[in-house]
Amino acid sequence: MRMKNVLIVEDDARIAAILAKTINKREEYEVIGVASNVTEAIDVIDCFAPDLVFLDISLDSSCGLDVIKYIRQEIKDNAPTVVMLTAAKDVEVIQKSVASGVFDYILKPISFSRLSQTLQRFSDYSDKLETRRAFEQEDVDLFFGLQHGEAQGTGAEISEKSPLPKGVDGLTLEKIIKVFRRDLAISYTAEGMADCIGLSRTTARRYLEYLLSVDRVKADIEYGTVGRPERRYIFI
Numbered sequence: 001m002r003m004k005n006v007l008i009v010e011d012d013a014r015i016a017a018i019l020a021k022t023i024n025k026r027e028e029y030e031v032i033g034v035a036s037n038v039t040e041a042i043d044v045i046d047c048f049a050p051d052l053v054f055l056d057i058s059l060d061s062s063c064g065l066d067v068i069k070y071i072r073q074e075i076k077d078n079a080p081t082v083v084m085l086t087a088a089k090d091v092e093v094i095q096k097s098v099a100s101g102v103f104d105y106i107l108k109p110i111s112f113s114r115l116s117q118t119l120q121r122f123s124d125y126s127d128k129l130e131t132r133r134a135f136e137q138e139d140v141d142l143f144f145g146l147q148h149g150e151a152q153g154t155g156a157e158i159s160e161k162s163p164l165p166k167g168v169d170g171l172t173l174e175k176i177i178k179v180f181r182r183d184l185a186i187s188y189t190a191e192g193m194a195d196c197i198g199l200s201r202t203t204a205r206r207y208l209e210y211l212l213s214v215d216r217v218k219a220d221i222e223y224g225t226v227g228r229p230e231r232r233y234i235f236i
Contacts, residue, residue: 002126002130003028003030004029004051004122004123005030005032005048005050005051005052006023006029006030006031006050006052006053007032007034007035007041007044007045007053008020008033008035008053009035009036009040009054009055009064009067010034010035010036010059010085011036011037011059012056013036015108016036019031019054019085019115020034022112022115023119026119028123029119032044033048033050036059036060038062038063038067038070041053041055045067045071045075049078049080050080051126052080052082052083052103053067053071053080053081053083054085055083055085056085057093057097058088064086065096067082068097068100068101068102081122081125082100082101082103083102083103083105083106083122084097084102084104084105085106085108085110086106086107086108087107087108089107103118103122103125104118104121104122106118113185113187168210172199172207173207173211175197176193176204176208176211177211177216177235179196179197180235181235184234184235185234187220187233188208188232188233188234189222189231189233190202190204190205190208190231190233193207193208208231211233211235212233216235216236217233217234218233218234218236219231219232219234220234
């Protein structure tokens with residue numbers, strides 16, 4: 001697995017430092033530079049050719065979209081992939097970002113679980129580019145940001161491909177998946193999911209464990225105030 005070099009373009013030094021520390025914790029990533037404006041960003045891109053750029057739009061006296069413009073017009077081969085990381089929620093700004101071909105768009109304040117999802121998706125994307133010469137639909141879906149199942153459908157259609165086990169109903173499974181998709185950065189305990197859907201905690205856990213068994217969610221252990229371990233599930 002090749003190391004992936006990252007440039008952070010952010011004029012808030014505190015946010016940039018936190019981002020760099022978080023990204024560097026992943027063994028496949030290394031932050032090779034931090035730029036606070038467009039000119040510095042272009043210099044780093046020209047000198048070090050990063051694989052991935054986390055780019056704020058509202059930089060001091062400049063616009064981050066100018067960095068994308070430079071990449072598209074001046075870099076013909078091995079152009080870096082861009083992830084917008086910004087507080088800008090304007091429809092026009094988002095439209096321009098999508099039209100420019102950004103890989104992802106993360107809103108501030110930063111959700112670090114959301115950031116982790118982006119890093120994992122880029123790792124999968126770049127690793128497949130290096131190892132494959134031909135692609136299946138699921139690989140193309142990955143490149144365009146689709147989660148597993150979004151191009152194929154929801155829980156009811158999963159059951160057509162592989163019969164659901166006893167005690168797991170397709171319609172209820174679909175409702176649970178829809179709860180996860182409201183915000184992919186949010187994790188749920190069995191009790192929390194039960195409250196969302198109107199199920200018992202035992203029933204919710206049965207569905208969550210099924211999704212875990214088919215690699216649709218991952219689970220972490222959380223210890224409550226009295227030390228009782230509890231699983232938290234997040235959609236992948």
